[in-house]
Amino acid sequence: MSIESELKANFNEIMDAVSDDLLISDGQGRVLRVSPSFEEVYGIAKEYAIGKTVYRLEAEGYFKPSIIAKVLDRKERITMLQKSNRGRDIIVTATPVMNDEGGIKFVVSFSRDITEMITLQKKYSKLENQMEKFTKEIKELRRKTEADETVIWQSLAMEKVMNTVNRIADLDANVLLLGESGTGKTMLAKIMHQKSGRAKGAFVDINCAAIPENLLESELFGYEKGSFTGADVKGKAGLIELADKGTLLLDEISELPITLQAKLLKAIQEKVITRIGGTRPIKVDFRLIAATNRDLEADSDEGKFRKDLYFRLNVVSIKIPALSERREDIIPLIKYYTDKCNEKYKMNKMFLPKVMDAFVGYNWPGNVRELANVVERALITSEAELVTIEDIPKEIFEFPMRSDIEEVGFEGSLNDALEALEKKLIRQAYARYGTTTGVAKCLKISQPTAYRKISKYVNL
Numbered sequence: 001m002s003i004e005s006e007l008k009a010n011f012n013e014i015m016d017a018v019s020d021d022l023l024i025s026d027g028q029g030r031v032l033r034v035s036p037s038f039e040e041v042y043g044i045a046k047e048y049a050i051g052k053t054v055y056r057l058e059a060e061g062y063f064k065p066s067i068i069a070k071v072l073d074r075k076e077r078i079t080m081l082q083k084s085n086r087g088r089d090i091i092v093t094a095t096p097v098m099n100d101e102g103g104i105k106f107v108v109s110f111s112r113d114i115t116e117m118i119t120l121q122k123k124y125s126k127l128e129n130q131m132e133k134f135t136k137e138i139k140e141l142r143r144k145t146e147a148d149e150t151v152i153w154q155s156l157a158m159e160k161v162m163n164t165v166n167r168i169a170d171l172d173a174n175v176l177l178l179g180e181s182g183t184g185k186t187m188l189a190k191i192m193h194q195k196s197g198r199a200k201g202a203f204v205d206i207n208c209a210a211i212p213e214n215l216l217e218s219e220l221f222g223y224e225k226g227s228f229t230g231a232d233v234k235g236k237a238g239l240i241e242l243a244d245k246g247t248l249l250l251d252e253i254s255e256l257p258i259t260l261q262a263k264l265l266k267a268i269q270e271k272v273i274t275r276i277g278g279t280r281p282i283k284v285d286f287r288l289i290a291a292t293n294r295d296l297e298a299d300s301d302e303g304k305f306r307k308d309l310y311f312r313l314n315v316v317s318i319k320i321p322a323l324s325e326r327r328e329d330i331i332p333l334i335k336y337y338t339d340k341c342n343e344k345y346k347m348n349k350m351f352l353p354k355v356m357d358a359f360v361g362y363n364w365p366g367n368v369r370e371l372a373n374v375v376e377r378a379l380i381t382s383e384a385e386l387v388t389i390e391d392i393p394k395e396i397f398e399f400p401m402r403s404d405i406e407e408v409g410f411e412g413s414l415n416d417a418l419e420a421l422e423k424k425l426i427r428q429a430y431a432r433y434g435t436t437t438g439v440a441k442c443l444k445i446s447q448p449t450a451y452r453k454i455s456k457y458v459n460l
Contacts, residue, residue, distance in 0.1 A: 021090075021111040025068050027104040029054040041113055042084050061085045067094040068107045075104060082111065089115045150187065152336045154431050155326035161188075161318060168316055169195035174268070176313045177291040179320030182369030185291040186251060188320065193247040198287055201246025206239050209252035217260055218276055221267075227277025240273055243286040253313065254294040254305060261306045268312055288313070323364040323371065328431035330360050333368060337375040349379050351387045358389065360428070362396045423457040426450075430458050 021042075022035035031049050039046055044062050058066040062085050071078050071094045079093040094109040153162065168175065169192040177185040186205060193203045211219050218228075222238030240248060250256070256264065267273045268288055272281045290313045297314075299305040323330065334356065342348055351359075355378075364370055374393060382391040389397050429439040440450035 021113075023049075023054075023068070023109040023111070025054055025107045025109075027072070027099075027106070029066075029068055029072055029107070031057070032106070041086075041088060041090065041111070043086050063090070067092045068109055070094075071096050071107050072104060088113050089118050151184075151191065152332050153326070153329050154332050155321075155328040157321040157326045158329060161320055164316075164318055165192055166195065168192070170197055172287050174287075174313055174315040175289045176296070176315075176317040177289065177320060178296075178317060179291075179293060180322050180365075180367055181293050182367035183320040183322060184368055185320060186249065188318070189247070189249045189289045189291065192289060193287075196247070196287065198246050202243055203247050203249070204239050204243040204286075205249045205251060207251045209255040213257050216257065217263070220260070221263070221273050221275055223276035224278040227275075235275070238273065238275065240267060240286065241275075241282060241284055244284045246286060248286045248288050250288070250290045252292060253290040254292045254296060254299060258304075258306065261309050265306065265309045265312060268309075323367045327360055328427050330364075330371070331356065331432045333371055334359055334375055337372050338379065341376050341379045345380060347379065349382060349385050349387060351378075352389075355387055355389055355392055356432070358392065358397045358399070360432075362399045422453070426453045426457045430454055 021037050022033070023031060023038065024033040025031050030053050031051065034046050034049050036046070038044070038049065042049075042062050044057070049057065049062075054066040054068040058064060058069065063082055065080075065082065067078055067080055067082060070080075075096060077093070077095045079091070082090040082092045084090055090111045091114050092109060092111040094107055096104045097106040097108060099105040151162065153159065165188055175189075175192065177188060179185055189205075190203060193199060206220065208216065218236070218238070220238050220240055222236050222241055225235040227235075250264075267284070271285060272283055274281055296305055296310050300307040300310040323333075334351065338350065359371070359374075366373075374396065378387050378391045382388070425443065426439065429442045433439055433442060436447050436450045436454060439445075439454060440447045443450070445453075
């Protein structure tokens with residue numbers, strides 16, 4: 001027997017061995033043959049399908065649409081996605097077999113169930129989206145963690161400040177930071193920059209009080225070559241221009257000469273600058289943060305500061321409390337700077353409790369900056385591992401301590417005053433020891449009582 005004869009004799013067995021589902025129809029769409037798996041995929045008995053037209057089977061809902069009907073209409077090979085009556089996703093390819101006259105003699109259709117594949121693709125796509133989301137969240141969390149690493153606080157006053165910082169960091173609104181020298185205005189401005197969408201851009205810090213008035217305009221706005229005697233022959237980009245796509249911090253903004261305030265206002269409003277000696281406007285996209293230790297509103301009322309510029313700067317204002325207004329933060333800050341210095345200088349020193357008490361009672365006119373300097377100086381100059389009173393500046397130890405009632409500053413009934421004093425003592429003890437056990441031992445109360453008081457006054 002020839003190979004061709006053998007193939008014809010075993011045609012049925014060969015076709016049944018094909019893994020794909022098979023349907024063969026004649027030129028009128030009448031089903032001539034289906035594979036054994038056809039019934040499983042389409043939910044139709046082989047005996048019922050044979051002899052029926054694909055038009056009838058489509059109308060009865062066994063598959064939709066009928067690819068064979070489309071091939072008979074278009075007279076070309078077609079591949080498409082099909083739905084079975086069992087809700088399965090089927091990819092189907094149907095090919096016409098032409099007769100000598102150019103008409104369709106047969107249509108051979110192969111189909112494969114890809115429901116599981118599509119389900120897996122959807123799951124994979126969902127996982128990819130989740131991974132992308134988690135990756136963004138991790139990056140954002142890491143960025144926030146890195147930004148918050150040097151911000152040490154435990155007080156409710158600083159908690160409110162940091163909540164505001166986190167809430168507005170990614171907004172492009174102008175921010176005015178108010179606070180005494182050394183409270184950390186520059187640090188908070190950097191944090192807002194790091195947490196914003198501009199973090200990859202430059203952070204340009206300009207101290208308006210540190211630059212001589214006759215140089216301030218050229219430093220801020222830049223200049224073109226030959227614009228004045230002594231100018232760089234190549235010209236120079238200004239600091240505002242360097243803040244493009246980033247954040248511009250104008251520190252000590254109150255010291256900006258009134259003659260430059262109008263030019264700065266135009267740059268803020270239009271985000272366009274012109275270098276000294278130049279005529280070409282330069283677009284600059286920056287987020288503005290201004291900082292001052294003065295009362296700008298009062299200065300504007302007195303004509304020392306342009307009122308329109310003040311209003312433009314003061315879209316969002318953040319008042320940073322002095323260290324004397326958040327004494328709960330003093331102990332955590334001392335611990336932070338002690339650890340930092342010990343690591344930096346390869347030491348293992350610590351302050352005696354009496355020194356810590358003196359630190360807590362001192363008013364810190366230089367705020368956090370002064371505290372950091374005092375801690376570092378005391379640690380590196382002390383001869384012993386334990387830093388004593390003799391190792392810290394005399395004015396800190398001899399600073400006149402106000403009575404607790406005076407510090408509370410309360411006017412009212414005795415019970416109310418006692419509650420205010422209790423609140424202060426609980427918060428100070430918790431700031432120092434950080435645990436219910438430590439607070440209980442310090443104030444000589446039971447641990448359950450300490451827990452209740454801390455929950456009430458520390459707002460955990």
